Amino acid sequence: MKEDADQGSPMPPPQRRRLRGIANPTSTFLLVSSILAPSSSAAFAGQQTAMPRPRTAIGSSPRRSPRLAALSRDEAATKTDAEWRQALSPEAYDVLRRDGTEPPNSSYLNDIKAGTDEGAFTCAGCSSPLFLASSKFESGTGWPSFFAPLDGDAIDLSVDFKLILPRTEVRCKNCGGHLGHVFDDGPRPTGKRYCLNGVALDFVRDGTDLDLMKDTMDRAQRAASIEEAGGVVVTQPLAAVLPGAAVDGILSGLFLVTFAHKVTAGDLRGFGAAGPVAVLEFFPLAMGAFLAFSAARKLASALR
C-alpha cells in the first residue's frame, strides 16, 4: 500500500460526473436502465464518453470560490473553523481544513504543464506561494505532482498514520492547510513526489500578479543558491521514516545472519561452485547489504 493516490484506476471525468449526479431523476433512470438493459446503456455510455469534454479556462474553475486575499500567518492562525468554512468552497474546505482527498483527475490544474505554462501555485486558503510550475511533472496519479516546493518556508511536513503505515503529510506553512502527501518515488533532482490536491491550490500565471511573481522569484533564487542544483529538500519527519527503516534493518540483519551462519558452518563453496549456485550462495549477503543501505538512506532523509 503506497497511498490513496495510487489506489484504484482513475475514472474519466464524464463517468465521474454521471456518478455525482446520480440523485437527479435522469441519472436514476440511466442507472435503472443500465441494470435492466446493459447493452443499450453501454451504447449511451459510449455516446457520453464520445462527447467533447468542456475545457475549463485555467484560473477560473467553476467549483472554486473567489481567490482569497493574501492572509498573514497571524490572520490565518486566528481564523475560526466557521470562518474557514465560509471563506472556502466546500471542496477546498474539506481538503484544507479536514484533511480530505479530492477525486483523482478532478482538478483543472492537471492541465498545467512545466515548460508550457509558467507561474506559481499558491495556497487556496491563504494565497501563500508554494510551488513553481517548473517543478511540476506528470506522475500519472491524477493529482498535481511536484518534485520540489518553492523553498523551505513554503510548506511543513508532518506524519500521518491514517492508512496505518506512516505517510508524510504536506501542509501550507503559512496557514497550516492540508495540501497532500510527499513520497520518495519522484523524478530527479530531488527524487520526491509532492502529490497534492488541486482544490487546495490556485495557479497564478506569470505576468498576472507582478508583486507575487517578484516575491516568488526572489525566494526561488535564494533557495536555488542554497541548494545549488539539488533543489530544495525538506527534511522528512523522523517518525515517518523510522518504521520503514526499522523493517529494512531487521530484514537486513536476518539475511546477514543467514549468510554468516553459512560461512561459519563451512557450507559456502563460493566461486568454486558452478555459476548459478555461487550466485544463490551470495544472494543473502547482497540482500543484506542492499537493505542496510536502504535503511540508512531512509534515516538520512530525516536527519539531513
Ligand SMILES: [Zn+2]
Ligand atoms: Zn495556506
